[in-house]
Amino acid sequence: MTISSPVLRNSMRLILPITLLYAMYAMLKGHHEPGGGFIGGMIFATAICTYRMSHGALAQLRLMPVHPRVLIFLGLGLALGTSVIPLLLGEPFLRSAVGEFHLPFSSHPFHYASAMAFDLGVMLVVVGVGVGMITQLSEELE
Amino acid sequence: MTIILSICVAVTFAVSIYLMTGRELKSIAMGVFLLGHAANLSIIAMSRTPVRHEPQLLKGAPILTEAFDAARPMSSIVDPLPQALILTAIVIGFAVMAFLLSLLVLTSRKAGTLNVEQLAAEAMQGA
Amino acid sequence: MTTSETIWLLLCILAPAALGCATLWLPKRAIAARTLIALLGPVASFVILAQHLAAHGVSAPEAPAATPVIEWIPVLHLNLSFLADGLGGFFGLLVSGIGALIVLYARGYFGRDEAALFRFFPTLGFFTTAMMGIVLADYMLLTVLFWELTSISSFLLIGWDRDDRHAVKLAMQAFFTTGLGGMFLMGGVLMFGYATGGDGGLWRWSEVLSAGAGRIDVSDPLIVWSFILMLFGAATKSAQWPFHYWLPGAMAAPTPVSAFLHSATMVKAGVFLTGRMFPVFAALEWWSDLIIPLGAITMVAGATIALNQHDLKRIFAYTTVSQLGLLMCMYGLGSLEYHGHANIEWDITQIANHAFYKAPLFIIAGALGHYISRDITQLGGAIRKRPAMVITMLLAGYALAAGPGTISFQAKEFFLYAIYHAQESIGPWWMLLMAMAAVTAVCNVAIFVRLLTTLMGWPGGMKPAAAHGAHDEHDDHAHGHGEHEHGPWAHLIWIPGLALVLLQYVGGLAPGLWGQWFAPLESHAAEAIPTALHAFMHPTLPLYVSLACMAIGAAVGLSPLMRGAIVDMHDRIYPAMYWLAVTGGGRAFRTVQTGRFRHYIIFVLLAFLGAYVASMALDPEMLRWPAVESAFEFIPGVLLGVIICATAILMPIVQSRVVRVIILGSCGFSVVGMYLLYQAPDLALTQLMFEIISVILFVLVLRLLPDTKETDRASGRWWRFTLGTLTGVAIGWLTLVAAQSGAEPKLGEWFARHSYTGTEATDGRGGGGRNIVNVILVDFRGFDTLGEITVLSIAALGVFSLFPRRKPMPTQLEFEEQIAGGAAR
C-alpha cells in the first residue's frame, strides 16, 4: 500500500530521522520517565511503516535491509541473553544489575541498569514484529 | 470513577459478545478488538485512583521524583502493578489480533467466504 | 513358605507365554521343534504347580496360605503373591493340563500350516499365562489384571480369521462384552477394598478368606454393591444369560481355541471367581437371590437353544452356556443351608466333569469338520469314515447326557440333590428349579441321542434334507490347510480328546481313584464320592427325575421335533448396543458439537452465566451495592466513559467498514484518555501507538477482505443482545465488586518502594529506575515481559508462515541493482 503524495514524501523525509531518534530516546529514558522498549519500538515501527507508505517497499528495504525476523532473533536473543547471564554467575535467572559510571565529558554520572539491555531487546522485537506484519500484509495487497 | 469504569467494562463486553455472535467473521474480529478494551478497563479499575475527588492528570503517576521513602504514604501514587499487567495484556492482545486478521485474510481466500454459517456448512461437507 | 515359592509360581504362570514367544525365534519350518517348545510351557506350569501343591499341601479354606509378597506396586495394593489353595490349584492344573493337550491338538488341527502355527503358539501361550494368573493370583487386583489379559488374548484368538469381517465383528463382540464385565469387576474389587478400609483394607484373597465374616460387614451397602459388580464381571465372562450371546459367536475361532478357551477354561473364570467369592459373600442375602435365577435361566436357555442347532460347534457352545449356568446355580444353591451346613458338595468335581467331556466334544467336532463336515446333518454314518473319532465323540456325548458310569452322572445327581435340599430354604420354588434342571437334562440326552443315531447311521438320525444352505460356513477347512496329513502327527487331531474323555470314565467307574485325586482339592466334600450304583441302591426323587429325563430325552432325540437351525434372538443384543453407542451416541454428541461457532459461544456463555448465578446464590455478599461515592464526581471521566460506551454501542449499528474503523479508533483513543485519567502515562502512550498500528492493520486487512454486508434476523439480534447484556453485566459487576474489596495492594506497594533503591528486604538492591511501571516490566516482572515478547514474535512468525513469500525477498545485491537501474532511468 503506497500513498503517493509529494507532501507526505517530503515531510516524511524530514520527520523520519527525528522520529527514529525520538524512539531511541524514549527507549533509553524509559527506566526513569514514561517510555520504554515497547513505546520506543512501536514509534520506530510506525515511523518505518509510514515511510514505506510514502516511499514504497524498496525505500523501506534500503532503510532496513534485513528481514524483520533477524530483528526478532536479535531482540529475543538479547533479552534471553541478559536473562541467562546471571545464571552463569550462579544467580537466579533475570537478576538485574544496577550501577553508575562516569562518562568522560559529563559531570553527571551515567546511571545504568542491566534491565536496559533487556529493554533494548524488547524494542528490537517490537520493531521486528510491527514492521514484519505490516510489510507482510502490504505485500499481500500488492 | 470505579462505577463508570465498571459500566464501560459491561458495555464493551456486552457489545463485543453481541458482535462475536454475529455471522460475519469481520464483525467478530471487531468484537475481539473491543474485548481487549473491556479486559484492560477492568484491570485498570483495580488500581484505585489515589485522589478520589479530583484526579489530576499524571499527578500521582507511578513515576518517582526521588527515592520512595518509607514514610511516604502509598496513596500518593496509583498502584503501578495493574498498569504493568495491562501493558502486557495490550501487547499480547495486539499480537493475537494481528494474527487473527491475517487468518481472516487467508480464510476468505481459501474458503471464499467469511460467513460462519457457510464456513460451517463447508466444513461439514469436507468431513 | 519362602519368597522362592513366589518366584516359582510366577515362573509357573509365565512359562507358557515365555516359551510360546520363544517359538517365534525358531525357523518357520521347524514345526516339530516349535510344537515341542510350546508344549513345554503348559507342561512346565503343570509340573511346577503340582510340585508346589505336593510340597505345601492344600491349605485349609479358612486359613489360606499365600506365598510371600514380592513388591510391585505396593501403593496400589498390587503385588506379586500367589494362592494355590484347592480351588486355585485345581484350576491351575486343569488349565495347564488341558493347555498341553491343546498344543498337541493344534499341531494336528493346523497340520503343516506353518504360518498359522507361527501365530498360534505365542497367542495360546499368552492366553494360558493369563488364565494361570487369574486362578493363582492372591492380590485381587492381580486377578483383575490377568482377567483382562484373557479378554485380550481371546479377542486375538477369536479374530483369528482376520480377513473375515464377520469373525472380526464376533471377536469385537466377545471382547466388548467381557471387557465391560472386566471393567465392573475392577470397580467391584476397588469398591470392596475401599469399603473394607481403603489403604488398610482387604486387597488379597487370602486375607479376605481368612478374615471372613469377621472384618466384612455384609450389611454395608458398599460391600453388597461390590459383590454385585464383581458378579456382573463373572456373569459376562461365564456367558450367563443374557450375556451369553458372545460365546456361540466366539465359535468363529479355530477349534483348538474353542476347545480350550470357550469350553474348558476361560469361560470358567467366572465360575472360578464365584467360587472364590463364595466363602465371603455367601452370607449375603443377595447371593442366592441373584445367582440361582441367573444360573437357572442360563441353564435352560442354553440347553433349549442347543437343541435347535445344526453346527456341532454351536451345539456344544450352547450346551456349554447351559452347563455354566448350572455351575453358577450350584454355587448359588451352596449358600442355602441344609441341616446346618452349606448345601454344596464336590464343587470342583462338577467343574472338572464339564471340562473333561466338553473339550473332547469340541476337539472331535473340529476333527470331523476337518475331514467331513461340522454340520450334523452331513454326518450320517460318519462312523464308517472316521471310526476312532466318532467313538471318542460318542464317549464324550454319553458324558454330556450324564449317563451312569461317568463322573458326569454323579455331578448331576449332586446338583439335583442340592435342589431337592433347597426346599428347606426356598420353599416351593425348588420345584421350578427342579423342572428347569429336568428340561436341561432332557435336552442334553436328546442331543446325545441325535449324535448317536446320526453318526452311527441308524434310523432316526439327522438327514441332510433337513439342512438348508450355507454348510460352507460349517467346516474347518477355512482355517487354511491343504490336503490331509498322514502319519503319526495326523492322529494328534483326535487323541487329546480321547485322553481327556477317559478321565470321565475313570471317575465314573472307579470313584475311589477319582476321590483320591480330587478330595484333597475339594473344600466342600463331606463324604467320599459315591458310585453310580450307590444312587440306584438308594433311590430318591432326584434319581427318578433323572431317569425320567433320560427316557424323555431319548424320545425327543429320536423325534423329528426341534431340529431346525434357529438363530438365538440374543444375537441382537450386541448389535443393538453397538447401534445405540454408535448411532445414538453420535446423535447425542452432535447435538452439542454442531460445527457452528455461534452455538459454541452460546453454550460457553450460558455455562458461565449459570455457574455465575449459582455462585451468587452461595455468596450473597457480592450482591450488596458497594459503598462508593457519587459516580459523577469527575466530569472528564464521565465524558470519556460516555464516549467509550457510545462508540462501542455504535459499532454493531453502523455497517460501512470505513466508519467502523473510525469508530474503532475513536473508542481506542478514549481508552487512552481513560488511562491518562488513571495516571498511567506509559499505558496511554503504548495504547496510543498500538492503536495506530492496529488501525493501519485493520485498514490493510479490510482492503484484503471482500466487502459483504451482514444479515441477521431480528429474533437473532434479540437473543444476541440479551446474552451479550447478561455477560457484560456479570463481568462489569464482578469488576465493581473486586475494585471495592479494599485489599491492600501488597505487590504494588512493594514495587513502588523498591523501584529505585532497595530496602533491607532486598539487601539494598533496587530496580534502579524511577518509572515504576517500566521497572516492573523489565525487572521485577521481567519474566512476564520475556514471555510477552515471545508471544509477539510467535504471532509475527505465524503471519510470515501463513503467507509464504511467493517471490524471494530481493537480496541486498538485487536491491542495489534495482536502485542503480532506477537511477539510470
Next chain:
Amino acid sequence: MKLENLIILFVAIPMGTGVIGVLLKQRVQIARVLGVLSFLATSALAVGLLVHLRSHPTGILVSQMGAWPAPFGISVVFDSLSGLLLAASSLVALGCYVHSFSTVEPTAEKRYFHALVQLLMFGVNLAFLTGDLFNLFVSFEIMLMASYCLLTFGGTRLQMTQAYKYVLLNLIGSTVFVIGAGLVYGMTGTLNFADLALFVAERQAQGRALPPGFAALSIALLLVFGLKGAIFPLWFWLPDTYYTCNVSIAGLFAGMLTKVGIYAIARTFPMIFAHGGSDAAKIVMPILAISAAFTMFLGVLGAVSHHNIRRILAVHVISQVGYMVFGLALMTQIALAGCLFYMIQHMVVKSCLFLCCGIIERHTGTDDLDRSGGLLRRDWYLALVFFIAAMSLVGLPPLSGFFGKLVIVREGWDTRWWLSIFGLLTGALTLLSMLKIWSYCFWSPQAAAIERTPENLPNRGSLRPAYAGATLLVLVALFLGFGAQPVYEIAFRAGRQLADPDEYIVAVLGPGALDEVAKYRATSAQLAAGRAAEVTP
C-alpha cells in the same frame, strides 16, 4: 551452581532453541538436530531432578526470577506435580518432534516449524513451572499463540474453515483469564500462588469469610481453564480442529494442550480457590463432577460414532479429560494423585496413538476406516505399537491407563459413586472405539479401494523417524504401566501437597510464612477444645 537455578532451564532451553530456529529457517538439518537436543536436555533434566528429589523432604525447588523475593518477584516452582508433567511433556514432545521429520512436508518445514514447536514447548513448560497467576496467563498465551500458528500450519482449506473457532474461543478464554487475574489482584493484592494460598489459609484460620465475589471469580477462572482443558461444555474447539492439522502436531496438541488446562485447575483450585470447603468449593466441586460425567461419556460416544481414525482419536481426548476432571472433582489427596498419573499417562498414550495414526495414513493414504485394512499383515510392528497404546488408553492392565483409572475410580466410590460407574462404562466404550480402529484397520481384508503401486508405497527409510517417535512413546507408556510404583510415589506426594498446601507455601514464601496461620489455628483449636470441655460437664 545451585539446583534451584537450574529449573529455569526447562524454559530457557526451548526458548533459546526456538530463537535460534527463527534464524535457521532454511537449514533444516541443523534445526532438527538442535531441536532434538533441546528436548533430550529437558527430558533428561526433568527425569534427573525427579530422581534426585525422591529423597528430598518436600521435593520442591523454587527459583525467584530476578532474585526478587516471593511473592513480589515471579516464582518458578518445580514440585512433584510440575516435575512429572514436565518429564512427560518433554518426552512426548521429543517423540512427536522426531515423528514430524517424516510427516511434515519439506516446504512447510521451512516456515518456522522448528521454532514454533520449540516455542510451544516454552509455553507449556512455563505453564507447568510458574508460580504466579499472571505469569500463567502469559504462558497460556505463548502456548496458544504457537498452537494457533501450528494449527494453521500448511494453510489448507479444511484448516481454514475450522481454525477460526479454535482461535476465537480461546481468545474469549484468554480475555476472561486476564480479567480474572486482574481481579484476583484487586481482591487479594497478590498474584503468587503460594501467597494466594496463604491468603485463603489465613482467612480460614481466622474464621473470616473470603472477599465477596471470590466464588464468582473462581468460576470465571474455572471457565478459562476448563475451556483450555476441553471439559464439558467448553470443549467445542477441540473436535472441530484437531483432525485438521498435521498429524505430528495433532499428537503434540493432544498430549499437551488440554493437560495444561487441567493442570491449571489442579494447581489453583485445590490450593486456592476451592481450598478446604470454601464457598467456591461448594459450587466448583459439583460443577466439576457433573462436567466430568458429561465429558467422559459424551466424549466417548462422540468418539465411537466417528469413522475416521483422526476424528476418533481427537474426540477421545475429551473423554479422557473427563477422567482427570473426575479426579479433580473429588479433590482428595489420592484422587488428585490419580488425576496427575492419568494426565501423564494420557499425554504419552494419546500422542503415541496419533503418531501411529500418522504411520497408518502413510500406509493407506487415508484415515477413513472403510478404506483401510489388512495392515497387520503388512506391518506387524506398527500393529503391536498401536495395540499397546490403544489398550493403555482403554485402561486394560497392566498398562498405564489401568493404573490411572484405578485410583480415581476407587476414590469415587465414596461420594460420587455415579461418576465411578460412568467411568467404568466409558472404559468399555473406549474399548469399543479402539477395537473399531483395530478391526477395520489392522484386521479386515485389505480394502480394494486402495491401489498402491510401488511408487506411492511409503518409503521405509523416510518413515524411520516416525517409527522412532512412536516407539519412544510406547516405551514410556510401558514404563508407566510396569513401573507405576515410583511414578505413583511422586504423584501421591503431589496430591498431598495440593490438598494441603502448607509445604508449598513454606517452600515458596520462606519458613516463617505460616507463623500467623499457625497461631490462629492453635487458637481456634484451643477454642474448640474449650467448647468441647464446656459441653462435656
